[in-house]
Amino acid sequence: MHGNEYAGAQALASILANPPSPPYGRLSLIFLNLDAYAAFDLRRPSQCRYIEEDMNRLWMPELIRSEHTSLEMRRVRELVPVIDTVDVLLDLHSMTWPSATLLLTSMAERNLVMASALAHGQPTPLQVVLDQGHPTGTRLIDYKRFSDPVGTARACLLEAGQHWTRSAVVQSETTARVFLAQNGMLPKEPASSGTPRQHGAAPPATTEASHPGVCAMVTDCVEAHTAGFAFLRPFTGGEIIKHAGTLIAVDGMDEIRTPYDNCMLVIPNLRPRRGHTAVRLARIL
Ligand SMILES: [Zn+2]
DSSP states (O other), X not given: OOTTOHHHHHXXXXXXXXXXXXXXXXXXXXXXXXXXXXXXXXXXTTTTSOSSSOGGGBOOHHHHHSSOOOHHHHHHHHHHHHHTXXXXXXXXXXXXXXXXXXXXXXXXXXXXXXXXXHHHTSSSOOEEEEOOXXXXXXXXXXXXXXXXXXXXXXXXXEEEEETTOHHHHHHHHHHHHHHHHHTTSSOOOOGGGSSTTTTSOOOOOOOGGGOTTOEEEXXXXXXXXXXXXXXXXXXXXXXXXXXXXXXXXXXXXXXEEOSSSSEEEESOOSSOOTTXXXXXXXXXX
């Protein structure tokens, strides 16, 4: 989906090296933004998230039917006929700053059920975060087919860890294989003897502070209003701040404090630009 988040592409390449033969249905492994991936440049690794616009903000039927055009929009139109046949979908991503691995889902209950099963089917359970979507556009997991309250198709998004780390690659493949196994596309294996170590890399580290398996719902989106936005310290995504009213950041004259006890910090952006999301706050369920 994002050209500079190559962990997902590597996971698919590894699965394709020895392709599973599903006993029923159809398995599609889709490299979404090929042009952005082709533009990846080690000297400027952050710059090819997309070519013209963020492909993960375009999944809206009205927009897809409109005259709006861009390189990413054309690719979305190419893929929609396939996406419209999908029963279960896993979208693979990684993050700019250090964070616990997490699964994001939209609010439809069937997605939460699927994400929870996927989170707990792994060697180390993943965090699950529910949110209402993105204010600047519709993500693939929020596409009507997956988020419609009366539908049956399900989707969730993996944030596999920090960009360009070995552990994000390992995590992407581990989660993809558990996802395939849980949907009958691979023979089921016990989680502990799965495939996460086949690269000879250690599984992603878990610490007391990373709260594996916790499920939380996003309640607030903190936007940086000034160029002077600064966190009190470099928080790690998935950290849980114990007490309501704890100061976590300053933004010009404003103080940003946690609104309730046990507040989870979701994907903090440690250097947000003005007008961009600095962090999302989530309540533990
Ligand atoms: Zn991404």
